[in-house]
Amino acid sequence: MKILFAAAEAAPIAKVGGMADVVGALPPILRKMGHDVRIILPYYGVIPEKLPEPPTWIWKGYAMFQDFDIFETVLPGTDVPLYLVGHGSFIPPRIYSGEDEDWRFTMFSNAIAEFAWNYWKPNLIHCHDWHTGLVPLWMHQTSDIGTVFTIHNLAYQGPWRWKLEQMTWLPWYMSAHNCMAAGIKYADRVNTVSPTYAQQICTPTYGEGLEDLLTFLRPWGILNGIEVEKLDPQIDKALPKNYSAETLENRLINKAALQQETGLAVKESTFLVGLVGRLVEQKGIDLLLQVLERFLSYTDAQFLVLGTGERYYETQLLQLASRFPGRMSAQILFDVALSQRVYAGADAFLMPSRFEPCGITQMIALRYGCVPIVRRTGGLVDTVSFYEPAKAKGNGFCFDRYEPLDLYTCMVRAWESYRYGDHWLNLQKRGMAGDYSWQTSAEKYVQLYRSIPGMENA
Template identity: 65%
Template sequence: MRILFVAAEASPLAKVGGMGDVVGALPKVLRKMGHDVRILMPYYGFISEKVKVPKEPIWEGKVMFQDVQIFETKLPNSDVPVYLFGHPAFVPRRVYGGEDEAWRFTLFANGAAEFAWNYAWRPQIIHCNDWHTGMIPVWMHETPDISTVFTIHNLAYQGPWRWYLEQITWCPWYMQGHNTMAAAVQFADRVTTVSPTYAQQIQTPAYGEQLEGLMSFVSGKLSGIVNGIDVASYNPAMDKSLTHTFTPETLDNRTANKIALQEEVGLEMNSGAFLMGMITRLVEQKGLDLVIQILDRFMAYSDSQMILLGTGDRYYETQMWQLASRYPGRMSVYLLHNDILARRIYAGCDTFLMPSRFEPCGISQMLAMRYGCVPVVRRTGGLVDTVQHHEPMNQTGTGYCFDRYEPLDLYTCLVRAWEGFQYKKEWRELQQRGMGQDFSWDKSAVQYIDLYRGMVGVAAAEPDLTIAAQPEPEIPPKKALVS
């Protein structure tokens, strides 16, 4: 099959959130399975520093009264072709943000549609990701030989309103939906989310972001496929970023990474201290308000240490800085993006905090377990599907989980983790169970292939992935293009 992934991010060329990990990893696996998979993304101003890009474009066109170009390169360390959408709006060294964000990503989506229609290589399936590509399923609705999949990575971000879209681009007569996300969900041939639990949750008022009715309405074409991780890149047995590599059988070697991490970030070097790590965007979704409310007391009444890595809202950055100032030598805050330090945090910390208010899938908890770092998570979204609650009596589970989004529940869960850390033999077994989990893309890729096959009329090898058989919206059927 010929599959074109269209997204705002693709690791390692551009990565802000989990979408970048997905688009940077899944196409490589699908291509190894024998499919012609390619990626289309914006040509950001910093990409030429990460990969060699030819000066001559392979395609040129006019979109929304703008001259645009497409350049071709390869995803680093792979044979996956990458098409870079070139326009001056993407030259600044940023992925998101700016007053022109809605306009420039609508331009990108429009350019992607024109490219798919007019370039020599024509995809059978366009796999769209989040609102940045949400208009593509609408435009492709009357193109019978191109089907669309729309993946929701985060329903909270829904794109520009329809009244704005009508001012800047072409909105077909049949278009429905009050914003880009709503239109994409209705017109895509299949809709997916990045975990089965999140696919169910977005059909409820608590998680539906005011689209729960629409999500229930399209549940017949809605499915959840949990993300994977790049197990070749994130491998503690071969990761050159670490002070000492290790495996589940050589966990004693992991202690050297903990001591090195403590020294690097300015914490007291003590292998016996309970070291907590957190790598996240500092936004309300990630549970920072819970952490702020309980961390001071937890640090005061335990021997714990804490390291935080990430950037986000100024309020949360300030609050975490203030907490760190009260615990010199025990708490360190790094307000930046640093992949090398992130890997060392996974490999050196004892536990990883992820108390999210909602979490479509989450990648960090899987990376933490891969490196022997026990996660403390709230049972929501993809965290339910990837972390099993530890039961000491039965010696089962891979982490510590809590249900209610309340400070006391997080505090209690942390205390349980701290107590569990005191029992070294049982803690080691808990780490080994986490490291033994299969979070590779192989299983998820098979599910995506079955989804694609069903769309192009090839019988799937596995049972249907849809959550529930519900009628799809009454949208005019696809028609052949008028020549």
């Protein structure tokens, strides 16, 4: 099967969120399964420095009264062909934001359609989020090119129809009110990145106004994976000391190094909670700020946060860190290597998300023996199970309601459980023994592709 992955991000050359991990990890596995999978991305200004050599120009297209160029290279570290859409709007060294964001990605969608019609014709175009939501709309009239639309985050839906009509042409049958709705309505198949999120977005609480359409279509839910070959504490070069489930005592070396690196008091017995992610409301930072001071005041735990986001949250976390020197550290930056050391050195990993389509970081934490503390929503339900000491079951700590008391209680329960070293060790080993690879997910994606009429034997 010839498959073109169309997305705004792909790790490792253009990454902001979890979409990049999916687009960077899934195509290589599908190629190993015998499919001709290729990726198309905007040629952002941040990409050239991440490529080992300049890409090759192969084609010139025309869309929205604009010339654009297509360059070809290979996704670093893989054998996956990578097409880059070159246009002046993508030259600035950024992926998202800017007053021209709607125009840039509308232009990108147009370029994908022209590329598929006129240069390399796939059997299937796999589109990701609103940035490519117009592609299924245009391919709806092309019977021999199927489309799959993956929802990574329903909250971001792109420009509305009135604005699209000012920027580009829309076919007569267009009846969707924005890019996200167009992708959902006109794709041959729709899926989300976890089974629970697929159910949740069919409700008014999580449906973002599209719950009726989604209920009618019944999207597939396919859980993301992680690149277990690269994300392995036994070989991770970012760690001071490598370890496995059989040598978990070596984690204490990483813990001490992490404490020293981030300005925390170096204490082996102290319960260290880490948080890595975007500092935005979706990730539950507003909920955390309501309980963190009390948690630090009434326990002897330490807390480390790594990430960037909304200025208000950054400021509040920095102020709290200044009030608890040696107990709390706020690293307001983006540092992949440091994030690996957090997974390998912290005792617990916090994700109090308001909603979470899938979540990658909790799976990385589990693989590194860092016990997750999560709210039961979206993909967190599908990957983290409640710890029951009496039954020796579960791999983390969970709470249901998005309430300060529930989060606080869950964090304290984890802090108390950490005192029982043998039980905590078994909890870590259960988490590390889980299967978080992409293989199972890739097989389900192939089933999804084959379910489209005409793709059974492609």
